[in-house]
Amino acid sequence: MLQRHLWVSFLEAAAAPLVSHQLAIRQEIIREHIATHGIVTGALFQHQHTVYGYCESDRAVDMEHVWRPIMGDLLQHIPTANGVRCTMALPDIYHDGAPSTTTPWRQPGYQPTKRVGSLARLQPDKYCSYVYYHYIRQEEQPQGFNKYYIIGAHEHTIFSYQEWPATRDTPAPRGSLRTKLTPNNWQELMHEHFELWADQPPESQEWIRLPCIWQY
Numbered sequence: 001m002l003q004r005h006l007w008v009s010f011l012e013a014a015a016a017p018l019v020s021h022q023l024a025i026r027q028e029i030i031r032e033h034i035a036t037h038g039i040v041t042g043a044l045f046q047h048q049h050t051v052y053g054y055c056e057s058d059r060a061v062d063m064e065h066v067w068r069p070i071m072g073d074l075l076q077h078i079p080t081a082n083g084v085r086c087t088m089a090l091p092d093i094y095h096d097g098a099p100s101t102t103t104p105w106r107q108p109g110y111q112p113t114k115r116v117g118s119l120a121r122l123q124p125d126k127y128c129s130y131v132y133y134h135y136i137r138q139e140e141q142p143q144g145f146n147k148y149y150i151i152g153a154h155e156h157t158i159f160s161y162q163e164w165p166a167t168r169d170t171p172a173p174r175g176s177l178r179t180k181l182t183p184n185n186w187q188e189l190m191h192e193h194f195e196l197w198a199d200q201p202p203e204s205q206e207w208i209r210l211p212c213i214w215q216y
Helices: 018-025 026-036 063-071 125-138 186-191
Strands: 002-010 040-049 052-059 077-080 083-085 092-095 114-121 151-154 159-163 209-210 212-215
Touching: 002 040, 002 063, 002 092, 002 151, 002 159, 018 026, 018 040, 026 040, 026 063, 040 209, 052 063, 052 114, 092 125, 114 212, 125 151, 125 186, 159 209
Parallel strands: none
Antiparallel strands: 002 052, 040 052, 040 212, 077 083, 092 151, 114 159, 114 209, 151 159
């Protein structure tokens, strides 16, 4: 079954201003390489010296094996519990939709008009609360607004990916919960969880939009 992946990589200081140009130069090589790993679609987004990625694959795959051969010279190689890596998977802490064996994940001919990657920071003492409320919403109201919306976490920073226009299946799938615990004051409650970005307009103080530097 189709698998969704979120990850983060850290750019070498000298590579940060050049990564978009380098990806353009390597476009054909990248496309050929990722196809051998079963990648069917994806995108990369940049924030300063950090790259956040999303992709879908038709088989199990480690993003380290996908991106190290084609971007390893641009990325920092960091010691982790799984060895030295240049990609770190982001745990899925919320998804509005998930691939299934009963409904096509992407209809024939579907193409998003825009891929959107956004970044937010949680107050460290609010992390568990944020995950708790999102799990409830995920399982009580699956595909409530956009089946392609997904959030991954790296420490107390969270990255979200979505595609526009918003897409939902009809009828919506059923979640695992039959409760009604999702708070009615969702936006107000979520606002309390964020460490706001300074010098941003009100609509961008929680989530900032990241430039898309590559898509497939």
